[in-house]
Amino acid sequence: MFRIETSAILKVLSYGIIAVSCVGFTGCGGGEKKATKTEKFVIATSGSDTMVNLVQMWAEEYQKVNPLVTVEVAGGGSGVGIRDLIQGIITIANTSREMEPVERDQAKQKTGKDPVEFIVAYDALAVYASMKNPVDTLSLEELAGIYGENGQIDKWSQLGVNMKAIGVNDEIVRVSRQNSSGTYAYFREKVLNKKDFKMGSKDMSGSKDVVELVTKTAGAIGYSGMGYHTEHVKFVKVAAKKGEQGYEPSLDNVLSGKYPLARSLLMFTLGQPDATTKAYIDWLLSPAGQEIVKKAGYVPVAMVKR
Amino acid sequence: MAIPQKKITAANIFQWLWKWIRQLCEWFIVGLIYLCGVSSIIFVFSIFYFVFREGAPFLRDCFDFKNFFLSPEWYPTSISNKRYGILALLAGTGSVTIVAMLVAVPFSLGTAIFIAEFCKKKTKEAMKIVVEILAAIPSVVWGFIGLMVTNPLIVKLTGAPIGLNALNAGIIVGLMSVPIIVSIAEDSIRAVPDGYIEAAEALGATRWQTVYRVILPAAKNGLLAAVLLGVGRAVGETMAVLMATGHSVNIPFNGEFPYFHALESVRTLTATIVAEMGEAPRLDAGMNGSFPAEARHYQVLFVIGIVLFVITFVINTIADLAVKGIRQKKV
CATH class of the missing domain: 1.10.287 (Helix Hairpins)
Known part of the structure; x- marks a missing residue:
């Protein structure tokens, strides 16, 4: 009789100890977390690959302006940013395209808040070609012929570009983006009129990859944000219609509206942003923040009167 | 009491x-x-x-079996007409695997025979270490080699418009699967009973004759298993092929001679999953239990995962059976 009782008592006692220590530990953990939260703010952002460089520059500069706030930057593509925002992992989604109605519904359904949009900069979708390539101007129709599903243009000679002279294969190497990137969606909307891409394009996973591949491949053509331009690759001028004058994606041409492939770069928050996030976005839109836009190779918002 | x-x-x-x-x-x-x-x-x-x-x-x-397996049209994010055909992706995986095995099998069987039968003990140890180091190189480094080294080389040597293609990825993946083939092939060659070799030598066979007529036939099941595991490795490789194939939905096979165009860019099943999974939204079913059209992309990527699962499962099972075959014979 006594045996059983001792073991039972001991059992209860040890469970008690375990339970108490567990509560103690979690209690401590919670307290710590709270303490750090009052000291430092973290604004988590993710999204557009086109904007990664720009947002990174902003984040570094903002660290100097307000050392208490850390802005975390992740890329992955506009789709990733919107998905993360809907799942509540991040505070700000950086996107190079509008949010689709389906995505807005999802956000509302999951979080109960409507996404709020901020235009933070303008970008031009640039068409890149190798330095060796003699091509100068392409019209939107020609681009659709190269990239579109039923487009008939597969050879540079069809565009009147003589690649034989420089000893390069006549075939057009189409460099594109993976099918859920914001840049891909924008190109499809503006150039292909929402129709599909031709199969067989090289689908890169990043804006920078497109420019790098085009830089190295003489017969290639690719599209990417204007901020990724380097001195080893050239812009192809883009004309709205065949026979019209083509324009390079430059600050002036985007501002004057002459360049046909300009778009806005956006940030989304769930509902109105809290004070810290609001302060950050306000700073982005201030002259100091917009100066960085210019430095990153994009077009500041303040200069475009809407 | x-x-x-x-x-x-x-x-x-x-x-x-x-x-x-x-x-x-x-x-x-x-x-x-x-x-x-x-x-x-x-x-x-x-x-x-x-x-x-x-x-x-x-x-x-x-x-739909026909539209899924027999159509090359892969448009999972199309606005007007979403199509999910994986024929081109299967062809891409197949073409990379074929080239990889053409590269890997001669190299690795040669290496295995050399290590097991021909070289001295010191060389043997050194060779084994080197082969192991080959296995330790991360796949993204291999992909980078494909991008930076073999890409311009192929353009220069063949005049192809771009060097990111089935040939490039095949070479890279072939080299990646060398270590796994070598280690298993070497084991199975060494498992050939010494009596066979002694008998062959007693009959006056040269070393090459012993290898060709006695050792290889005796070890053939193990060698088959080694090659099959190499195939499994090639099918499952992701990062290196994403970087080296050009990632382009395209079937490199057609009726024109030489039927298989290794200089065309392709896209594999694995690379498609890794490139698109990040941005495919995982959406839930609506009120009436049906999914929005956007939800299908994520799901179809998992179906591709199932296809890969089945392929590697079949390959590994055959390899297992082959290995068991030699064991039974020996007993």
Whole structure:
């Protein structure tokens, strides 16, 4: 009789100890977390690959302006940013395209808040070609012929570009983006009129990859944000219609509206942003923040009167 | 009979406590080891369950054998007309695997024969270490080599418009699967009974004749298993092929001579999953239980995962059976 009782008592006692220590530990953990939260703010952002460089520059500069706030930057593509925002992992989604109605519904359904949009900069979708390539101007129709599903243009000679002279294969190497990137969606909307891409394009996973591949491949053509331009690759001028004058994606041409492939770069928050996030976005839109836009190779918002 | 009663002393209680704690530890350790033992089974089944669960709505609602396996049109994010055909992706995986095996099999069987039969002990040790180092190179480094080294080389040598193609990826993946083929092939060559070799030498066979006529036929099941595991490696490789194939939906086979155009860019099943999974939204079913059209992309990527699962499962099973074949023969 006594045996059983001792073991039972001991059992209860040890469970008690375990339970108490567990509560103690979690209690401590919670307290710590709270303490750090009052000291430092973290604004988590993710999204557009086109904007990664720009947002990174902003984040570094903002660290100097307000050392208490850390802005975390992740890329992955506009789709990733919107998905993360809907799942509540991040505070700000950086996107190079509008949010689709389906995505807005999802956000509302999951979080109960409507996404709020901020235009933070303008970008031009640039068409890149190798330095060796003699091509100068392409019209939107020609681009659709190269990239579109039923487009008939597969050879540079069809565009009147003589690649034989420089000893390069006549075939057009189409460099594109993976099918859920914001840049891909924008190109499809503006150039292909929402129709599909031709199969067989090289689908890169990043804006920078497109420019790098085009830089190295003489017969290639690719599209990417204007901020990724380097001195080893050239812009192809883009004309709205065949026979019209083509324009390079430059600050002036985007501002004057002459360049046909300009778009806005956006940030989304769930509902109105809290004070810290609001302060950050306000700073982005201030002259100091917009100066960085210019430095990153994009077009500041303040200069475009809407 | 009265039960001998123990006195309640501090020492007695301590003893009880100690015994009890030890018993608890014992159970805990036994449980832990058991869990470790069955963990791989649990992992395999839970991964299969997870992949299948995510892909199931697609299989249920819009899976159509003909459009899925026999159409090359891969447009999972199209606005007007979404199409999910994986023929081109299967062809891409197939073409990379073919080239990879053309590269890997001669190299690795040669290496295995050399290591097992021809070289001195010191060279043997050195060779084994080098082959192991080859296995330790991360796949993203291989992909980078494909991008930066073989890409311009192929353009220069063949005049192809771009060097990121099935040939490039095949070479890279072939080199990646060399270590796995070498190590298994070498084991199976060494497992050939010494008596066979001694008999061959006694009959006056040269070394090459011994290898060609005696060792290779005797080890053929093991060599087959080695090659099949190499194929499994090539099919499953992701990062390197993403970087080296050009990632382009394209079938490199057609009726024109030479039927297989290794200089065309392709896209593999694995690379498609890794490139698109990040941005495919995982959406839930609506009120009426049907999924929005945007949800299908995520699901179809998991169906591709199931296809890959089946392919590698079949290959590994055949390899296993082949290995078992030699064991039975030996006994």
